[in-house]
Amino acid sequence: MKLVRTGPLGQEKPGMIDAEGRIRDLSGHVADISGDVLSPKGLQALKAIDPASLPLVEGNPRYGAPVAGVSKILCIGLNYSDHAAETGAQPPTEPIIFTKQINALCGPNDDVEQPRGSDALDWEVELAVIVGSRAKYVSQSEAMDYVAGFAVMNDVSERTFQTKRQGQWTKGKSHDTFGPLGPWLVTRDEVADPHDLGMWLDVNGERRQTGNSSTLIFNLPHLVSYVSQYMTLMPGDVITTGTPPGVGMGMKPPQYLKVGDVMTLGIDGLGEQKQTVVAARP
Template sequence: MKLLRFGSPGAERPGILDGDGRLRDLSGFIPDIAGDALLPKNLDRLRALDLGTLPLVEGTPRLGPPVGRVGKLIGIGLNYADHAAETGATVPPEPVVFLKATSCIAGPNDALPIPRGSEKTDWEVELGVVIGTTAKYVPESTAMDHVAGYCVVNDVSERDFQMNRSGTWDKGKGHDGFGPLGPWLVTADEVPDPQALRLWLEVDGQRMQDGSTATMVYGVRFLVHYLSQFMTLHPGDVICTGTPPGVGMGQKPPRFLRPGQTVRLSVEGLGIQEQRTVGA
């Protein structure tokens, strides 16, 4: 299934794409795509629906993030060896974990604000993992049982704030709009191997990132297991699994975003995002 949320910010309604790619309204069956709606039994209820009987949504409404009320937006740093190399870092012996403020979450095509005083706002296409059942101290062998599905993430980062402002990475990761999700939450049954997905990003039509989740240092299964040793993962939590090479700070010379540019990105099978950068 391809689940999504549509409507104005803060008032999104749940939807689903039918077999012809048309948007159908799910609000008669679930209040939102959030929390317990992501439990396996409730996803099974949605699978059993005759989508042709659901109200058809006309036009092209705004798409919001495909998951509502995200409790934790968890980032994994330096999870592609070639990306670590381009930034001058070494591959960590364990996953680097940071949290992005949930207030940074945006729709896939919303405007992307460049923070005031920013000179190094950067892009990062990533595979997002959406948790479907509570995970605490889970073994690696059963970790995938806790995954509801996947989505595209742009882990937007302000590199100067991230690295030079006397703190952890969080200062450069949490500005409003720095966490576009979507367009869809694609359920796990439609992604047989999350470690075999192409992902790419373009700025003003120029391909900057072009990689594969096959080159992750730590894969999805391990990350769910690993994170559950340090924090309880709840339905609707989202894990941003790291980015392949081609970020702005890795260019020679470095290149960063400025207002008036267009960023497009995708993960294979999960849809396309497009953001226009604006001044905050």
Template sequence: MKLVRYGESGRERPGLIDADGVLRDLSTLVADIEGKVLVPESLARLRGLDTSELRVVEGTPRLGPCVGAVGKFVCIGLNYLDHAEEAGMPIPAEPVIFLKPTSCIVGPNDAVEIPRGATKTDWEVELGIVIGKPAKYVAVEDAYDHVAGYCIVNDVSERSFQLERGGTWDKGKGCDTFGPIGPWLVTADEIPDPQALDMWLEVDGVRRQTGSTRTMIFDVPTLVSYVSQFMSLQPGDIISTGTPPGVGLGMKPPVYLSPGQTMHLSITGLGEQRQTTVAAG
């Protein structure tokens, strides 16, 4: 299934994309696409629906973040060998974990703000894992049982805040609008191998990132298991799994975003995002 949230910001309604690509409303059945709807039993009920009986949503409404009420937005740094090399960072022996505040989450096509004082705003196309079953001290071989599905994440980053402002990555990762997710939450049954997904990102029509989840250092089950050793994961939590090479920081000379530019990004089977950059108010 492709689950969505649509409508104006803060008032999104739940929906799904049917087999013909038609947006249909789910609001008579569930209140939102959030944790309690993403547990295995609830997803099984939704899979059993006759989608032709659901109301068609007319027009082209805004798509909001594909998961509502996210509890934790966990990110993995330097998880692609060639990205670590372009950043001049050592290859990690264990996954690098940082957190993005959930206040940064926006829809897949919402504007991205260049923060006040920013000079090095960057892009990162990433595969997002959406948790569907509580996970604590999970074994690698059991990790897929805890995955509801996947989505695209643009892990927007302000490198000057991240790397030049006194420690920890979080301050450069959590600015408002720095977490576009969606357009859809694609349930795990439709993505049989999350380690075989091509991904790309363009800025103003110029290809900047081309990669594949095949080159991740730590794969999906390893990440779910690893993170669960340090914090419990709840349905609706998101793990963003790192980015392939081609970020602005790694270019020679570096290239960064300014207001008025457009990012366009995609991962196989998970749709596309498109954001325009604006100056923060």
């Protein structure tokens, strides 16, 4: 299934994509795409619904982030060996975990804000894992049982804030709109091999990133299990799993985003996003 949330910001309604690519309204069955809806039992109940029985959503509504009730956005740094090389870093021996604050979460085609004082705004196409069940101290062998599905995320980053302003990476990752997610959550059963997904990102129509999830340093079961040793994962939590090479910071000389630039990005089978950079709003 492809699960979506569409409508104005703060008023999104749950839906699913039918075989013809049309949005079907799920609000008669579930309040939102969150909590128990993301559990194996909840997803099985949705799968039993005939999409043709659901009302069509007319027009071209805004896509919101495809999951609600997110308590944590956890990011894995330098998880592609070729990306680590382009940044001059050694590949890590354990997953690097940092956080992106919830206020960064936005829809896949919403504008991305350039913060005040920003001079190094960067892009990162990433495969995101959406947690479906409470996970604490899970093994690698059972880790994927706790995953509801996958989505595209652009891990937008301000590199000066991230690397030159002291402290941890969080403040370079957490401005409003720094977490476009979607357009949809693709359930785990719909993805034959999440470790063989092509990914790409363009800026103003020029290819910047090309990669494949087959080159992850730490695979998805490893990441879910690893993170669950340090904190309890809850339904709706998002784990972004790293980015392939081609970020602005790694270019020679570095190239960064400015107001008016347009990012388009996607991952095989998980859909595409498009964002325009705008000046930060109050």
